[in-house]
Amino acid sequence: MDESALSSDQVVMKLVEMGFEKLDALEAVKAASSLCSTSTTNKTLGKRALPSSFSSGSKRQSSLLDHFRSVDRNKKVGNTFGTAVVDSELDKVSDPSEEQRKSFAFESTSFPETQLLNGCSEASSTWEKRVSYILRNRFGISSLRSFQREALSTWVAHKDCLVLAATGSGKSLCFQITALLTENVVVVISPLISLMHDQCLKLSRHIISACFLGSGQLDNRIEQKAMQGLYQIIYVCPETVVRLIKPLQKLAKSHGIALFAIDEAHCVSKWGHDFRPHYMRLSVLRENFCASNLEFLEYDVPIMALTATATGHVQEDILESLHLSKETKTVLTSFFRPNLQFSVKHSRTKFASSYAKDFQNLIELYSEKRKVTGKKLAAISHESEEQTVFGYLDAETIHETDYDDDEDDPENSLAKKNSSNGKEMSEEYLEDETDTFQSVDDWDVACGEFCAVSPCGILDMSVPSEKQIPDESGHKYIRQKKDFEGPTIIYVPTRKESVNIAKYLCGVGLKAAAYNASLPKKHLRQVHQDFHDNKLQVVVATIAFGMGIDKKNVRKIIHYGWPQSLEAYYQEAGRAGRDGELAECVLYVDLSRVPTLLPSRRSKEQTEQAYKMLSDCFRYGMNTSQCRAKILVEYFGEDFSSKKCNSCDVCTEGPPEQVNVREEANLLFQVITAFHLHVDNSSEHASYEDYGLGNSKQKKFSNKPNLLFFISKIREHCSPKNSWKQIVPKIDGNKGLTRIMEAKGYIKEMDNKDRRVEIKSIQPTEKGKKELDFKDDKPLYVYPEADMLLSLKQHKTYSGFSDWGKRWADLEIRRMRLERRERKPQKVRSRGSSSKLHPWKSKE
Numbered sequence: 143m144d145e146s147a148l149s150s151d152q153v154v155m156k157l158v159e160m161g162f163e164k165l166d167a168l169e170a171v172k173a174a175s176s177l178c179s180t181s182t183t184n185k186t187l188g189k190r191a192l193p194s195s196f197s198s199g200s201k202r203q204s205s206l207l208d209h210f211r212s213v214d215r216n217k218k219v220g221n222t223f224g225t226a227v228v229d230s231e232l233d234k235v236s237d238p239s240e241e242q243r244k245s246f247a248f249e250s251t252s253f254p255e256t257q258l259l260n261g262c263s264e265a266s267s268t269w270e271k272r273v274s275y276i277l278r279n280r281f282g283i284s285s286l287r288s289f290q291r292e293a294l295s296t297w298v299a300h301k302d303c304l305v306l307a308a309t310g311s312g313k314s315l316c317f318q319i320t321a322l323l324t325e326n327v328v329v330v331i332s333p334l335i336s337l338m339h340d341q342c343l344k345l346s347r348h349i350i351s352a353c354f355l356g357s358g359q360l361d362n363r364i365e366q367k368a369m370q371g372l373y374q375i376i377y378v379c380p381e382t383v384v385r386l387i388k389p390l391q392k393l394a395k396s397h398g399i400a401l402f403a404i405d406e407a408h409c410v411s412k413w414g415h416d417f418r419p420h421y422m423r424l425s426v427l428r429e430n431f432c433a434s435n436l437e438f439l440e441y442d443v444p445i446m447a448l449t450a451t452a453t454g455h456v457q458e459d460i461l462e463s464l465h466l467s468k469e470t471k472t473v474l475t476s477f478f479r480p481n482l483q484f485s486v487k488h489s490r491t492k493f494a495s496s497y498a499k500d501f502q503n504l505i506e507l508y509s510e511k512r513k514v515t516g517k518k519l520a521a522i523s524h525e526s527e528e529q530t531v532f533g534y535l536d537a538e539t540i541h542e543t544d545y546d547d548d549e550d551d552p553e554n555s556l557a558k559k560n561s562s563n564g565k566e567m568s569e570e571y572l573e574d575e576t577d578t579f580q581s582v583d584d585w586d587v588a589c590g591e592f593c594a595v596s597p598c599g600i601l602d603m604s605v606p607s608e609k610q611i612p613d614e615s616g617h618k619y620i621r622q623k624k625d626f627e628g629p630t631i632i633y634v635p636t637r638k639e640s641v642n643i644a645k646y647l648c649g650v651g652l653k654a655a656a657y658n659a660s661l662p663k664k665h666l667r668q669v670h671q672d673f674h675d676n677k678l679q680v681v682v683a684t685i686a687f688g689m690g691i692d693k694k695n696v697r698k699i700i701h702y703g704w705p706q707s708l709e710a711y712y713q714e715a716g717r718a719g720r721d722g723e724l725a726e727c728v729l730y731v732d733l734s735r736v737p738t739l740l741p742s743r744r745s746k747e748q749t750e751q752a753y754k755m756l757s758d759c760f761r762y763g764m765n766t767s768q769c770r771a772k773i774l775v776e777y778f779g780e781d782f783s784s785k786k787c788n789s790c791d792v793c794t795e796g797p798p799e800q801v802n803v804r805e806e807a808n809l810l811f812q813v814i815t816a817f818h819l820h821v822d823n824s825s826e827h828a829s830y831e832d833y834g835l836g837n838s839k840q841k842k843f844s845n846k847p848n849l850l851f852f853i854s855k856i857r858e859h860c861s862p863k864n865s866w867k868q869i870v871p872k873i874d875g876n877k878g879l880t881r882i883m884e885a886k887g888y889i890k891e892m893d894n895k896d897r898r899v900e901i902k903s904i905q906p907t908e909k910g911k912k913e914l915d916f917k918d919d920k921p922l923y924v925y926p927e928a929d930m931l932l933s934l935k936q937h938k939t940y941s942g943f944s945d946w947g948k949r950w951a952d953l954e955i956r957r958m959r960l961e962r963r964e965r966k967p968q969k970v971r972s973r974g975s976s977s978k979l980h981p982w983k984s985k986e
């Protein structure tokens with residue numbers, strides 16, 4: 143089409159089509175016609191470029207027509223560029239020239255920048271229409287969500303912004319769309335190369351040129367091009383952006399930087415679950431890109447920090463660590479994901495026999511889908527060849543010895559669990575077994591460029607109907623679905639388990655693959671790609687496949703083993719149901735065991751925090767009476783008080799029947815109180831060893847009074863002795879009981895520094911002393927927790943031990959004993975003869 147033939151009416155029509163008010167369009171065309179024909183570039187250095195057609199400076203008349211020419215050119219360029227490429231294919235890609243980059247940003251060339259910068263209400267209706275146009279045409283999305291609108295209007299007003307929104311809610315769009323509203327470059331700081339790659343690839347399909355820059359890249363061609371302003375969006379890891387401050391300042395001067403977006407901003411906080419030390423250095427952005435430091439800037443370059451997993455503490459940390467301005471706007475949406483169905487199930491998780499039981503449904507689902515009947519093994523041998531080509535694990539390499547099927551040996555299993563598969567907590571172990579976010583290089587290239595691809599594919603893209611998009615309150619769009627056909631991610635704590643389970647699933651005929659940071663990069667890239675292309679049914683992954691992965695149709699997230707925090711759990715579970723359809727999030731854990739921290743390099747302070755987070759996660763698993771979605775969103779500080787999700791296992795199956803634990807609670811409490819009373823009454827401070835704690839015989843006890851110690855005392859005084867056999871199974875029950883008593887405020891941790899997952903050194907509280915009267919038999923109904931229910935299921939009675947220990951735990955008896963002892967003070971108080979003096983040790 144010959145653009146010079148466009149009449150001004152046609153131009154006005156085009157502008158109206160694109161979302162401008164007719165009056166604005168008429169005025170713009172009028173203004174453009176009256177402009178003189180010679181013009182220098184419309185860019186004011188360091189500020190957002192003034193759009194050619196709406197600025198008041200001298201402009202060529204042809205600038206409006208240039209805009210339409212650029213639209214056509216853009217389409218052509220897209221075709222020539224072909225598909226997005228990385229690493230080996232980089233050389234085949236034509237470099238996006240400055241001219242081309244501008245043409246990609248074609249929307250901005252006619253955008254009323256001055257109005258956008260003012261952010262006034264009149265202008266906001268204009269930019270929102272503009273955004274709507276871009277959304278439909280570039281992203282195939284019908285409208286902005288309200289939090290996205292809020293974040294964008296904050297950016298329009300040049301303000302810093304903290305966006306806290308649920309997983310899968312569309313945070314990326316908040317910063318991606320800014321690249322299409324100006325000609326300036328958007329810089330996104332992201333923690334993982336796989337995540338940057340994922341987003342760049344998608345952007346290229348939306349005709350947006352982007353690149354990613356990571357650490358350790360020797361070939362810096364892409365970096366140079368990025369610093370010359372040849373990409374609309376630059377993704378960069380925190381390590382690299384800190385190094386690039388000077389070149390970025392030059393870029394801000396030559397091309398303008400529209401925004402710094404800090405994605406997964408919780409990584410900045412030591413209190414977060416994915417702490418990345420380099421995120422803490424990102425305060426350099428605010429310091430080095432403010433108008434007071436760079437004279438060519440009229441405004442500070444806005445910073446937008448985004449995350450889905452920040453507790454109140456972490457939110458404060460983000461604002462502080464990034465040195466965000468005082469006017470920073472916090473954009474907050476609900477963390478509630480109404481289409482996710484949460485549940486918790488018991489499993490030993492470590493053993494092959496558990497795999498068979500726990501994955502049976504999954505296997506049946508996929509087997510049915512493939513219409514495989516009869517001999518599965520035939521399918522395995524047939525498929526193993528194909529799988530090996532993809533770098534999947536060959537089913538035949540599974541050996542029996544890979545699994546320890548020692549279900550009946552709890553001690554063995556506990557020991558293993560505590561040392562994470564029996565290995566010592568050594569440097570090699572850390573590197574070999576667990577994945578931590580210490581490094582960004584989880585890809586085999588640290589740089590990649592992505593040019594805009596043909597819009598042909600995009601033209602067919604259907605705009606999702608309103609029905610498919612859950613609104614922020616959710617519920618009304620949920621459709622009932624019987625099963626959860628679609629891709630699955632299984633998250634496991636260690637690399638070894640990811641390989642074992644992937645092997646197992648391949649062995650029974652599923653298309654499964656392992657993903658952990660120690661596997662060959664080529665394999666990881668292939669798995670990532672195949673999963674996105676729906677060639678894989680299941681990925682068995684460590685946290686390396688967690689943050690930000692955006693695949694629309696993931697229907698099941700299975701956590702197989704305890705996550706280390708609720709943040710990590712919510713983050714990973716958030717990979718499910720990103721299309722708004724129902725999805726299932728199952729947590730399979732050994733409910734009879736307290737989880738342990740996975741080894742990692744932590745300071746003392748970090749260890750305390752890690753235990754706190756693990757403990758919250760454990761409580762989520764033990765919970766049987768509260769809506770799971772409620773626990774999760776309230777964990778992030780949201781008020782969900784009167785609501786419930788109506789779809790988690792607790793909401794659908796209902797809480798268990800309450801049990802009366804009055805006698806048990808009284809007994810346990812009296813034992814604890816009697817002990818502390820005795821210690822307090824001793825005129826000399828006796829070592830805890832004097833009370834049978836921490837001596838060589840009883841090494842299993844810590845040197846402070848813990849539950850095991852109190853139970854051992856109950857045990858010693860049991861009558862008849864062998865009735866302890868009935869008590870042993872109730873240890874779980876007692877743990878549950880102490881959790882309940884702690885939650886009610888009857889007991890507390892003696893020294894919070896020692897705090898682990900469960901209460902360790904137990905101390906009675908004043909509230910407990912008031913409310914738990916040994917003689918009171920008023921029922922104390924509680925919901926049995928998951929471990930208590932498990933004990934019940936295994937036919938090990940939970941209740942009924944109220945007579946034990948009464949003889950020695952009775953306060954009156956204790957008082958009389960103390961009085962007797964005081965009559966013989968010399969003997970009683972002398973140290974070193976504790977076994978004789980210690981009332982807890984004497985058998986009366």
Ligand SMILES: Nc1ncnc2c1ncn2[C@@H]1O[C@H](COP(=O)(O)OP(=O)(O)OP(=O)(O)O)[C@@H](O)[C@H]1O
Nearest residue numbers: 283285286287309310311312313314315450690692
């Ligand atoms: N306004 C919208 N309407 C419909 N779909 C949208 C909208 N905004 C974003 N999406 C879609 O939502 C999906 C998830 O987006 P995105 O990856 O940005 O989520 P996120 O909030 O960053 O999640 P996470 O916290 O897991 O990283 C994307 O596939 C995107 O296309």
Ligand SMILES: [Mg+2]
Nearest residue numbers: 313314405690
């Ligand atoms: Mg994201």
